[in-house]
Amino acid sequence: MDVRLQISMVFHLDKCIGCHTCSIACKNVWTDRKGAEYMWWNNVETKPGTGYPTAWEDQEKYKGGWERKNGQPELKMGGRVLRVLNVFHNPYMPKLDDYYEPWTYKYEDLFNAPEGADQPTARPISMVTGQPMNIEAGPNWDDDLSGSPIYAANDPNFAALTDKQRQELFEIERLVFFYLPRICNHCLNAGCVAACPSGAIYKRGEDGIVLINQEVCRGWRMCVTACPYKKTFYNWSTGKSEKCILCFPRLETGQAPACFHSCVGRIRYLGGLLYDADKILDAMNVPDDQLVEAQRDLILDPFDPEVREAALRNGIDDATLEAARRSPVYKYVKEWKLALPLHPEFRTLPMLFYVPPLLPVMANTDDGTYDTANAELFSPIEKARLPMQYLAKLFSGGNLEPVRYALKKQYAVRLFKRLDTVGDMDKVVVKHALNEVKMNEAEAEAVYRLTSLPTMDERFVIPPSHREEAMQMLSDDFLMDRGEAGMGFRDRPARGA
Ligand code: SF4
Numbered sequence: 001m002d003v004r005l006q007i008s009m010v011f012h013l014d015k016c017i018g019c020h021t022c023s024i025a026c027k028n029v030w031t032d033r034k035g036a037e038y039m040w041w042n043n044v045e046t047k048p049g050t051g052y053p054t055a056w057e058d059q060e061k062y063k064g065g066w067e068r069k070n071g072q073p074e075l076k077m078g079g080r081v082l083r084v085l086n087v088f089h090n091p092y093m094p095k096l097d098d099y100y101e102p103w104t105y106k107y108e109d110l111f112n113a114p115e116g117a118d119q120p121t122a123r124p125i126s127m128v129t130g131q132p133m134n135i136e137a138g139p140n141w142d143d144d145l146s147g148s149p150i151y152a153a154n155d156p157n158f159a160a161l162t163d164k165q166r167q168e169l170f171e172i173e174r175l176v177f178f179y180l181p182r183i184c185n186h187c188l189n190a191g192c193v194a195a196c197p198s199g200a201i202y203k204r205g206e207d208g209i210v211l212i213n214q215e216v217c218r219g220w221r222m223c224v225t226a227c228p229y230k231k232t233f234y235n236w237s238t239g240k241s242e243k244c245i246l247c248f249p250r251l252e253t254g255q256a257p258a259c260f261h262s263c264v265g266r267i268r269y270l271g272g273l274l275y276d277a278d279k280i281l282d283a284m285n286v287p288d289d290q291l292v293e294a295q296r297d298l299i300l301d302p303f304d305p306e307v308r309e310a311a312l313r314n315g316i317d318d319a320t321l322e323a324a325r326r327s328p329v330y331k332y333v334k335e336w337k338l339a340l341p342l343h344p345e346f347r348t349l350p351m352l353f354y355v356p357p358l359l360p361v362m363a364n365t366d367d368g369t370y371d372t373a374n375a376e377l378f379s380p381i382e383k384a385r386l387p388m389q390y391l392a393k394l395f396s397g398g399n400l401e402p403v404r405y406a407l408k409k410q411y412a413v414r415l416f417k418r419l420d421t422v423g424d425m426d427k428v429v430v431k432h433a434l435n436e437v438k439m440n441e442a443e444a445e446a447v448y449r450l451t452s453l454p455t456m457d458e459r460f461v462i463p464p465s466h467r468e469e470a471m472q473m474l475s476d477d478f479l480m481d482r483g484e485a486g487m488g489f490r491d492r493p494a495r496g497a
């Protein structure tokens with residue numbers, strides 16, 4: 001057992017109100033400068049939709065992530081030889097139009113306009129050319145289904161639905177959407193790290209945060225292709241790649257990242273997960289529909305004395321283990337099985353997990369009226385307006401079971417709390433609902449509390465930072481590590497080593 005620590009995240013999608021406060025917090029802190037205008041390290045997408053950059057989930061187009069070849073995982077963009085051949089022309093890169101042409105407004109027109117009968121306007125000008133432009137796209141252009149036939153209809157996840165299901169979704173009274181906020185997943189098996197020819201991208205040994213060394217980056221942009229989530233960006237002004245740094249200067253001082261801290265819906269949770277690095281290859285080398293379980297198997301129980309022993313041997317200290325035991329991410333992902341990885345079939349082992357949304361999925365209509373009747377216990381989930389296949393394509397490699405379980409469990413918690421607060425439920429029905437998902441009342445109460453009433457300290461359990469012990473960073477030979485995914489410490493870190 002080779003125990004490592006990973007700072008991990010959960011986003012509870014039922015609570016996201018699509019306000020974009022997170023994106024703006026990040027934009028103002030990190031990407032409000034030359035060359036970074038088009039970058040949204042945090043963005044919020046409307047689903048169904050094509051996202052940012054357009055159709056980023058379509059790996060036939062972008063060749064991101066890993067695939068199984070002859071029983072072994074390989075980068076989808078090809079091996080080293082192919083990457084060298086594509087060095088000067090990489091055909092699988094998103095172009096500016098796939099992101100959008102960034103713009104600002106000519107605000108001085110508002111002040112300098114001569115007196116007149118008409119209202120002065122500030123015209124949009126391109127931040128790339130400085131010329132007036134017509135705005136034709138933006139980072140969430142398909143917000144709230146605007147332009148559905150152009151955007152939502154082209155969502156790559158619709159491949160999992162039948163033609164009839166797809167058609168039904170676009171009937172006006174059946175339209176359905178939810179929000180999907182996205183940041184870098186700080187993956188365990190990061191494609192961006194493995195693809196970088198310069199060894200500029202690395203995974204911090206002590207907490208698993210994935211960073212780009214700006215001194216070493218040579219702007220090859222292999223990371224942009226290799227990241228299936230399109231969360232590395234090329235800065236045209238500096239000639240270097242950039243990405244979400246999980247606000248590590250904030251984390252090191254015990255503060256949550258800016259997007260987490262500012263989140264209006266309080267959908268975001270952050271905490272440490274212990275995992276077994278020996279199992280990484282096995283976890284990414286299973287068929288698509290088993291990936292969620294394999295990834296969960298990687299995660300270790302921080303209460304297990306054997307895990308504690310092995311963690312201490314690897315240089316993880318007691319205070320960090322204590323934080324791992326209180327981690328809300330551990331509860332959502334491993335204990336309660338409520339949170340799932342986004343597109344596990346990309347095989348980067350993403351460390352950001354999502355609780356799939358129960359609403360508006362439940363709001364199905366049978367004959368024009370909302371069908372919230374409960375003849376069979378879980379009928380609103382089984383007859384959901386958004387087919388469960390769609391959520392399975394997003395969060396479980398096509399396997400319906402983990403999604404169904406997560407939705408049923410959330411539903412059971414609602415019934416349980418309704419009995420408690422309104423009192424109009426049949427006790428037997430509630431008991432049956434809890435039994436169906438093997439949940440007792442104490443757990444239902446705990447899920448309710450952490451979902452609805454968490455304090456700041458419960459949402460963000462940040463393990464203490466130990467930069468003084470991160471000696472591997474100084475002794476590492478980055479040239480030797482090229483083409484590796486970077487799994488953190490290989491030797492026990494020691495002060496003064
Ligand atoms: S591959 Fe994973 S770690 Fe690398 S940029 Fe993409 S999401 Fe982040």
Ligand code: SF4
Pocket residue numbers: 015016017018019020021022023044179181262263264265266267
């Ligand atoms: S701030 Fe929170 S609630 Fe608002 S869009 Fe971002 S993740 Fe959703």
